[in-house]
Amino acid sequence: DQQVKxxxxxxxxxxxxxSILNCDYTNSMFDYFLWYKKYPAEGPTFLISIxxxxxxxxxxxxxxxxxxxxxxxxxxxxxxxxxxxxxxFCAASHGGDDMRFGAGTRLTVKP
Amino acid sequence: GAVVSQHxxxxxxxSGTSVKIECRSLDFQAxxxxxYRQFPKKSLMLMATSNEGSKATYxxxxxxxxxxxxxxxxxxxxxTVTSAHPEDSxxxxxxxxxxxxxxxEQFFGPGTRLTVL
Numbered sequence: 001d002q003q004v005k006x007x008x009x010x011x012x013x014x015x016x017x018x019s020i021l022n023c024d025y026t027n028s029m030f031d032y033f034l035w036y037k038k039y040p041a042e043g044p045t046f047l048i049s050i051x052x053x054x055x056x057x058x059x060x061x062x063x064x065x066x067x068x069x070x071x072x073x074x075x076x077x078x079x080x081x082x083x084x085x086x087x088x089f090c091a092a093s094h095g096g097d098d099m100r101f102g103a104g105t106r107l108t109v110k111p
Numbered sequence: 112g113a114v115v116s117q118h119x120x121x122x123x124x125x126s127g128t129s130v131k132i133e134c135r136s137l138d139f140q141a142x143x144x145x146x147y148r149q150f151p152k153k154s155l156m157l158m159a160t161s162n163e164g165s166k167a168t169y170x171x172x173x174x175x176x177x178x179x180x181x182x183x184x185x186x187x188x189x190x191t192v193t194s195a196h197p198e199d200s201x202x203x204x205x206x207x208x209x210x211x212x213x214x215x216e217q218f219f220g221p222g223t224r225l226t227v228l
Contacts, residue, residue: 036219041202041222041224042221042222043115043117043204043206043219043220043221043222044155044204044219045219046216046218046219049216089154089155098145098157098160099145099157099217100157101147101154101155101156101157102154103154104154
């Protein structure tokens with residue numbers, strides 16, 4: 001039962017341009033959403049999060065948008081840098097309970 | 112910030128043997144820890160939730176007799192893969208919940224690469 005879905009397994013972007021990673025969820029009870037970045041052979045590192053009471057959260061080059069009616073969130077990275085190349089996981093939880101992860105999207109930022 | 116460590120980072124074992132992986136919260140107490148498994152080109156799959164002083168809660172499809180979890184203290188949880196098979200080869204990641212932080216934020220360990228020959 002995949003409650004969190006990232007339908008794009010990969011994304012390639014030119015350095016300096018915007019990267020947009022998408023995530024959809026099915027459980028309307030989710031109230032907290034997170035994005036994690038993961039390099040090969042390492043654990044995920046927290047990137048940015050958003051509560052369901054907000055529709056946007058910004059932190060430097062990273063912005064997360066939440067559309068509750070569509071059960072959709074997205075991560076915008078602008079400008080994209082080669083060091084952003086990694087796998088990005090979307091995660092969701094309800095009441096601080098166990099996180100459910102999407103399948104991940106591999107972002108490649110080309111110099 | 113909150114730091115979670117895992118040991119070992121990489122382990123190779125023979126089929127049929129048991130392997131223990133440790134997860135430690137270094138600078139905070141974690142009443143709840145989680146164990147995840149990452150399959151190639153797939154998502155992080157939650158295996159079980161480990162609560163200090165009580166039995167772990169396993170996700171559907173995860174064999175509790177095969178993946179033994181012990182959360183004996185507020186800073187340590189262990190995952191023991193018993194009678195390991197080649198199909199158990201995977202990347203295992205733990206996370207610890209810091210209840211002091213908003214939304215019970217979880218922090219991940221660096222992961223353990225298990226290879227069963």
